[in-house]
Amino acid sequence: MNNSIKEQLIQMADQDYKKFASALIPNIDNMLGVRLPKLRKLAQQLAKQDWRSYLAKADNEYFEEVMLQGMVIGYLKADIEEVLEAAADFVPKINNWSVCDSFCAGLKMTKANKEHVWEFLLPYFASDQEYDLRFGIVMLLNYYIEADYIERVLRLIDEVDHKGYYVKMAAAWALSICYIKLPEPTMHYLQSSKLDDFTYNKALQKIIESLQIDKETKQLIRSMKRKQSS
Structure with missing residues (x-):
């Protein structure tokens, strides 16, 4: 699954968007240039599949691969303890403001x-x-x-x-x-x-x-x- 996800992300890459987004996140040099709506759509699909296996084996080579994991956690329909466990595993992967803030915005289960x-x-x-x-x-x-x-x-x-x-x-x-x-x-x-x-x-x-x-x-x-x- 994870190799095919990497391939999908590479195919979704937009060079113009990469230039724009890279300028906003100065300490990142591993960006493909995938627009956020496309990442969110993929994350929603993954959250409905075998997300446990996906998160356990997910690669962190590209910025978008890490961003995607955070988005998937936000879309999970699971017990709060399991979601928080996934969140705790994810936080050490955060190394820029964009992934951090997107991840936080997605954790809407906090409201309940x-x-x-x-x-x-x-x-x-x-x-x-x-x-x-x-x-x-x-x-x-x-x-x-x-x-x-x-x-x-x-x-x-x-x-x-x-x-x-x-x-x-x-x-x-x-x-x-x-x-x-x-x-x-x-x-x-x-x-x-x-x-x-x-x-x-x-x-x-x-x-x-x-x-x-x-x-x-x-x-x-x-x-x-x-x-x-x-």
């Missing part, structure tokens, strides 16, 4: 299993690996920015201490969504956070860039910017 998945995510926040942490943060911003979880979300993000660019950018992105959805607790948090200057200022920038924030609020947020030491 909030507390269960929350417990699953916690160990990732104790990791020193850049994409373990990004995975955890992007899962928070996709599924947990709501009143029942906001305090826990903000506390987890505040405890992240990692120099990785893609961790900092994920944290800033998540905090901007927190502010847009729940401005009061997020503002209170921002005024007393332990965030490094880069992440803090990037979060403010993303809030200011939002079309959902009014001019007066944007002025207030601008005034909160920290002067970064050179």
Whole structure:
């Protein structure tokens, strides 16, 4: 099965799309150039077949082969424990923001299993690996920015201490969504956070860039910017 999947992906490759997508993911040099809708269609088919054998033997030579595995996990109709086991096996394969964020967006079973998945995510926040942490943060911003979880979300993000660019950018992105959805607790948090200057200022920038924030609020947020030491 897996050799035929590789062949299918090679046949689906689009050189123009490869040039475009490669420029967005600077640390990747193994991309074929398969458009995401085609990958999703293939993933849906695989999720209905013998997906256990597929995931156990899946190759990681190409970017799309890894992306496809993440998508298949998102489409699984299986017990939550089995899905999370597959997710745990997959996370160490993540080495770029695109696979990470696509994988997180696909794990929609989280919505029906909030507390269960929350417990699953916690160990990732104790990791020193850049994409373990990004995975955890992007899962928070996709599924947990709501009143029942906001305090826990903000506390987890505040405890992240990692120099990785893609961790900092994920944290800033998540905090901007927190502010847009729940401005009061997020503002209170921002005024007393332990965030490094880069992440803090990037979060403010993303809030200011939002079309959902009014001019007066944007002025207030601008005034909160920290002067970064050179």
